Amino acid sequence: MPGDVLYEGRIRTGDNTYRAQGKVCATRIGLVEYGRGMGSVIALEASYNPLVGDLVIGKIVNIDLGQWMVDIDASSSAILSVPDVIDAPFNPDIVMPDILDVGDTIVAKIVDLDRRRTPILSTLGRGLGKVEEGFIIRITPSKIPRLIGKKGSMVNMILKETGCRIVIGQNGQILIHGRTRDQEEIVVDVIDKINKEAHTTGLTSRVQEYIKSLKEGQD
Amino acid sequence: MSKKKKSKRKKKWERIDGREANELRPIKIESGVLPNADGSAYIEMGRNKIIVGVFGPGEMHPKHLAKPHKAVLRCRYHMAPFSVDPRRSPAPSRRDTEIGMVMRYSLEPAIFLERYPRSCIEVYAEVLQADGGTRCASINAATVALVDAGIPMRDLVVSCAAGKYNGRVILDLGDYEDKEGEADVPVAYMPKLGEVTLLQMDGILSAEELEKCINLSIEGCNQIYEMQREALKKKYGIEKEEN
Amino acid sequence: MSPRHGIVPRLKRKKIQEAVTSGKRMDGRELEDYREIVVKSNVIEKAEGSAEVFLGDTRVMVGIKIKCGAPFEDTPNAGVIICNAEFVPIASPNFEPGPPREESIELARVVDRGLRSAEVVDFSKLAIIPGKYVYVINVDIYILNHAGNLIDASAIAALAALRGTMKPVYKVKDGEVLLTDKKKPLKAEKMPVAVTLVKIGDSLILDPSADEEEVMDARLTVTVDEDGNVCTIQKSGTYGLTIEEIGKAINIAVEKATEIRSKITGND
Numbered sequence: 001m002p003g004d005v006l007y008e009g010r011i012r013t014g015d016n017t018y019r020a021q022g023k024v025c026a027t028r029i030g031l032v033e034y035g036r037g038m039g040s041v042i043a044l045e046a047s048y049n050p051l052v053g054d055l056v057i058g059k060i061v062n063i064d065l066g067q068w069m070v071d072i073d074a075s076s077s078a079i080l081s082v083p084d085v086i087d088a089p090f091n092p093d094i095v096m097p098d099i100l101d102v103g104d105t106i107v108a109k110i111v112d113l114d115r116r117r118t119p120i121l122s123t124l125g126r127g128l129g130k131v132e133e134g135f136i137i138r139i140t141p142s143k144i145p146r147l148i149g150k151k152g153s154m155v156n157m158i159l160k161e162t163g164c165r166i167v168i169g170q171n172g173q174i175l176i177h178g179r180t181r182d183q184e185e186i187v188v189d190v191i192d193k194i195n196k197e198a199h200t201t202g203l204t205s206r207v208q209e210y211i212k213s214l215k216e217g218q219d
Numbered sequence: 220m221s222k223k224k225k226s227k228r229k230k231k232w233e234r235i236d237g238r239e240a241n242e243l244r245p246i247k248i249e250s251g252v253l254p255n256a257d258g259s260a261y262i263e264m265g266r267n268k269i270i271v272g273v274f275g276p277g278e279m280h281p282k283h284l285a286k287p288h289k290a291v292l293r294c295r296y297h298m299a300p301f302s303v304d305p306r307r308s309p310a311p312s313r314r315d316t317e318i319g320m321v322m323r324y325s326l327e328p329a330i331f332l333e334r335y336p337r338s339c340i341e342v343y344a345e346v347l348q349a350d351g352g353t354r355c356a357s358i359n360a361a362t363v364a365l366v367d368a369g370i371p372m373r374d375l376v377v378s379c380a381a382g383k384y385n386g387r388v389i390l391d392l393g394d395y396e397d398k399e400g401e402a403d404v405p406v407a408y409m410p411k412l413g414e415v416t417l418l419q420m421d422g423i424l425s426a427e428e429l430e431k432c433i434n435l436s437i438e439g440c441n442q443i444y445e446m447q448r449e450a451l452k453k454k455y456g457i458e459k460e461e462n
Numbered sequence: 463m464s465p466r467h468g469i470v471p472r473l474k475r476k477k478i479q480e481a482v483t484s485g486k487r488m489d490g491r492e493l494e495d496y497r498e499i500v501v502k503s504n505v506i507e508k509a510e511g512s513a514e515v516f517l518g519d520t521r522v523m524v525g526i527k528i529k530c531g532a533p534f535e536d537t538p539n540a541g542v543i544i545c546n547a548e549f550v551p552i553a554s555p556n557f558e559p560g561p562p563r564e565e566s567i568e569l570a571r572v573v574d575r576g577l578r579s580a581e582v583v584d585f586s587k588l589a590i591i592p593g594k595y596v597y598v599i600n601v602d603i604y605i606l607n608h609a610g611n612l613i614d615a616s617a618i619a620a621l622a623a624l625r626g627t628m629k630p631v632y633k634v635k636d637g638e639v640l641l642t643d644k645k646k647p648l649k650a651e652k653m654p655v656a657v658t659l660v661k662i663g664d665s666l667i668l669d670p671s672a673d674e675e676e677v678m679d680a681r682l683t684v685t686v687d688e689d690g691n692v693c694t695i696q697k698s699g700t701y702g703l704t705i706e707e708i709g710k711a712i713n714i715a716v717e718k719a720t721e722i723r724s725k726i727t728g729n730d
Binding site for chain 1: 469470471472473474477481484486488490
């Protein structure tokens, strides 16, 4: 918990920790992890901290000159400029709402953080851009790594078992699109379970069993 | 000599609810009670019932009030019309504004505001039933709500009031004791860092009595601190001692 | 993506409309299903009456405070009921602190009209010194979490609170009103219940969730008493309703009201 001492002495500060009076302390509630000469806390609850390279799912909330303002559930809105969408410089003939309008949902990558730590986005790239189908659910960003699993083990297993398309944003937003309502419902149930049990062990196999039981329940 | 002692014992000093001088009222704390807030907590301290919601960190509105190097912490204390007798108007009073400020002073030192420049963290305390010591109870719940929201903090903040009633120094004043007593000393404290973040006093005390009050308060804080931890852990079903 | 910006993502709107048309809503409910209703009475001991209602994730608390005061000018011999609603910031990222917004005033007035028209309390029996002093009943509605359908939840809470309310007993001596230590039950016998329907596309659904309310075309709240009479109607929303739709809605409401009413009596 915030203030709890992880380690006294020479150790590097990892995630969700800080150094005070020669001791390494936690800044959030979470599970302690020691490794590689570093003490970290795997936070059970954390607000989203944008990092360059993160895949995020966001909503267009405003149109400015040459750029869109995007809500990605972080401490500040993100910016998406025209050249980062159409791969060509801005010119006044472009009608921005025709490309992306307020209320549209997009999948984007954070390519930079400006000097005021505002995230800069881009939708140039495979799988990025406007979302036309599906719906979004939200889980706390600190649980996203668990949803993805080691090298994608968890999310790939869900994909295989349910046949749904899932895009996971590091900002806690998850896009789900299945071919049938039943499939989508299983995925929502599963994500909810992972959200609740992210801090436990043996989760991947338990979730697999759970999916199987839900599928049987639907037949 | 012994006769005098006997007569003193006969005239038993009592608190209105029968508590000992250094006894806290029964406390119940729950975390994560509001689905729409980023973090939340509910506290019962005696007959006080307070619910706190936290939003953030998010964009600062209005933009011109944003601070360039750190987040702004906004605390609002509000009482439901039915929380007191007689009914009070839902409009904010000056006391409400002062308590909001006091909450901010108590919580700011514990939060890593520098990590979220130009953004805003909002803490809203709603008092559903009041019975003395609401500012302390609000701070206790606010801390739990902040941790529940995943806001990075240096330490938890605990709060408790001590005071003087009927000649004796007592802990955790109820509404009656607060109104009829000689002094009320609310304190907020960061237990691991050992720092006091709030100290107020209402009434008249000698320097010695004041020190006694502060020490008694901190003892009370330490007890409440354990309950805050329990409330946070309970949400995850963790019984063993883990961070 | 907190709804703080007040903008509904197009994706969400599309998905909800699809779901409603298919007959199965986003949360799995049928079009006419209500979410789980939990009613807790007397949660605030210091108040004369109180109740807390959970309607799915929507959470509303109502406190009743009673005092002695002046009657309304046009009804000098009747007791007074005043409804007030607070949309506090903790209930939703869209709620800002400040003066009441129009939705909170609308909600208070709809609940108020429901209680008044159904004569939930016999107002004529609430005079202390007729023409001068009457019982003034303050019904304060506190929204603690907004997950849609605040009106129905508030109406249930207000009714449950009134049913458990103990009013202070006043004594009249030499033209002065004195407060005694005694308390008597308020006797709220009638049971008006609010049923809210929302139109999305061509479908009428009951008990809208917050998302469904954001994409609705129109909303109709029908308050029904235990004899099946309609005591209040309120329509809101940008689009219109046909006469058939209104007729259909009223029929559904009268039926549903009985179901909801049993949740309140089951709790007494």
